[in-house]
Amino acid sequence: MPAATPAAGAVASGRTRLIHAAFRARRLGRAHSLVPALIAGLLAVAAAPAPVALAQGKAVGDAAKSSVAAEIRAGVSGKYKDFYAPRGYWPLWVEKDRIGPQADALLALIAQSDADGLNPRSYGGRDLEKLIEAADSEGTPKALARADLALSRAFADLVADMRRPARGVKIRYLDAELDTKPPGPADIVRAASLAPSLTDYIQSAGWMSPLYMRLRAARAGYMDKWGGLPAVQIPPDVKLRPGGKVPEIALLRHRMGLSDGVAYDKALVAKVKAFQTDHGLKPDGVAGAMTIGALNDGPARYEHLLALNMERARLLPGPWTRHVVVDAASARLYYYSKGAMDGTMKVVAGAKESPTPLMAGMIRYATLNPYWNIPTDLVERKVAPKILAGGSLKSMRYEALTDWTADAAPLAQSAIDWRAVASGQGEVRVRQLPGGSNAMGRIKFMFPNDLGIYLHDTPQRDLFAKEDRHYSNGCVRLEDAQRLGRWFFGKTPTTDSDAPEQHEPLPQPVPVYLTYLTAVPTATGVQFLPDVYGRDGN
Incomplete structure (x- = not known):
């Protein structure tokens, strides 16, 4: 990040006026509308040209930071040492001989943290102001180190509270690595230090899902x-x-x-x-x-x-985590990496009678030329009546199997008591053969779970033109499975033959979160969607 060059007094004076304005606005209930202008003003102050030339070379700046690092080493302890020690105690919030604009962004975020259900006073904004002002006016390594450590602590506390487990929301985690474990202070600050711009990372709350921040x-x-x-x-x-x-x-x-x-x-x-x-x-x-x-x-x-x-939305990761989000309420999918949304598409989600669950898992492989294992209730309601009316499994490109294991053998149609199946007194495994008409399309993306939920292609393209797209049995049908496949693999997934069920592991497993957002941000505000699954309560 380029170092700020204005005189220390001008920066401190401008920062103090603007931060005080933020806290006054919060007390008046206007912080939300003021914060963007506040941050812009802070950055303008930090970037204003100095009345005299104070530019210092990189070597001089590094030497100044080196002195601050020595003071941090003498003053840091506990879990924060786990962050500072591997980086040679190099400061995070200091730019040359003053506190950088990233501190202003943090103070602004603290001022409006009541929007997250938090108490801004819990993060010591006033004390931080005083430490920053002292560091800017004194310019001593000890004062800068003291401010740097205090800012890291306040930042870690704020992020941990924003990332706290959601209240009253139940989601099933299929993989232990995805469960919401509170990150430690060193992990929180280390993640921030890796962002290309710490100021941008704080302003956008890059540790939170963009969907959360837009709803906020x-x-x-x-x-x-x-x-x-x-x-x-x-x-x-x-x-x-x-x-x-x-x-x-x-x-x-x-x-x-x-x-x-x-x-x-x-x-x-x-x-x-x-x-x-x-x-x-x-x-x-x-x-x-x-x-x-x-x-x-x-x-x-x-x-x-x-x-x-x-x-x-609090349960969703930030955009620096490569992941996929499926919102069953709006029937849309989003995918993120490297701090930004890479793309979005329509999906078909579960019908009211077969809702898409709230769950999170790791997409580990794709299956090309997939079978469709038809749910037993559909075999009872759809397949068996057609067989009893004179139809055949072969003409429908279905086959029956002896059981649900991987070694199941084909079962002759004549060997099945279809009347028992149609009445719910019997059960048989039926699957649809791969091909252009297969309900799974050409590819499905698997995150192993006992509910048989996955993302998949579909031949029913007409459903994506509908405003309400809740028609599936719980799985997620993709508007553009090939595009998502290119994002997963870095190339279009293809097969060398027509053999069924060809499994291709992803280069790296990718988390997928199935959520349910009945309030969605729009370009002009927010839109409330029908509560198709009745999960919002009264």
């Missing part, structure tokens, strides 16, 4: 937009539309924060459409039963939903 911002925006409007109840049995003159329109106008009256005018239409868009409703400008129900729920209900979804 959307929650503040939602309350600014809708939280302060009057809590007026509207009769649920009316339908209010443009051009109407019924008395209930006056209640609707009041609820939407508009002037008194009974006119369902353009202003009210625009307000209703905006509310409908943000609440996952058809934006037609008509206040029908669903819109009035959402209005009567009030902002408290939606703030609760935002908080609940933030807790779900």
Whole structure:
């Protein structure tokens, strides 16, 4: 990171004014809107040209840091020594002879940590300010070392609390390595030190999922937009539309924060459409039963939903971890690496009767030319009736097997009591042969689990054009399995033959998280989605 060059007094003075503004704004409830401007201002102060030339060469800067390192070595202890010792006690927060702008980013994040359900006072922001000001004004190695150590401790405490296990959210971890174990202070600070820009890493909270951070911002925006409007109840049995003159329109106008009256005018239409868009409703400008129900729920209900979804997103890793996220509520998939989202695509998720579970596992291999092992309930409801009506397994490209083991032998259709299967009195394993019509498509990505859940290709391309994409038996059908395969393997996965079930291990296992976000960030704020699986509660 380039070293800051302005005079120490100017930096300290500008930093102090802006940080004090952040803490004042937080007390006034305006920290969310101020923080981006605050950070921009801090960086502008740090980058302002000095009145006199103070540029120092790299050797001089390294010599100054070397003196700070000696002081850190003398003062560090406990778990933080595990971080500083391997790097020769080199400071993390010092740039030449002053504390760098990454400290300002940390102070700003602390100031708004109430958005994460935390108490900003727990991280000693005032004390950090004083240490930073002393380090900038004195410029001594001891003062800089003291500030560096204090900043590392505050940073590690904040990150650990932000990454705490989610409250009230149950997710099944298939691999012990994915379970939410609190990271140690040395691990937290070491991860930050490896980021290309520590300032950017802190500003974006790079240890948190981007979905979490976007929901965090959307929650503040939602309350600014809708939280302060009057809590007026509207009769649920009316339908209010443009051009109407019924008395209930006056209640609707009041609820939407508009002037008194009974006119369902353009202003009210625009307000209703905006509310409908943000609440996952058809934006037609008509206040029908669903819109009035959402209005009567009030902002408290939606703030609760935002908080609940933030807790779900809290379980997801940051973008520096190479991983895949499947959001079953919105039926979308995201994949991340190297600090950014690499791509997204539509998916088909489980139907209401067969929901995609909340789970996390390691995708370890791909299977090309896969079979589809048909769930026994579908064999009972779909396959057996067709056989009883005169159909054949061969014509449907199915085959029956003796059991569920890897060594199962083919079973003749005539050897099966299909009436018992159709009535639920018997059970048989049936699978679909590989090919263009196979329900798995050409490839599936496996993270071994006893529920038979995986990501896979599909020939049913028409489903991706639908707004509601909850049709599967729990598995996740991919809009572009080949693209995801190229991301996994670095090339398009191919086979040398038509042989079924060809397994190809990934170069490196990749975590996949199946989550359920019924509040999703949008370009303009947040949208609430239908709770298809009934997991949000009342």
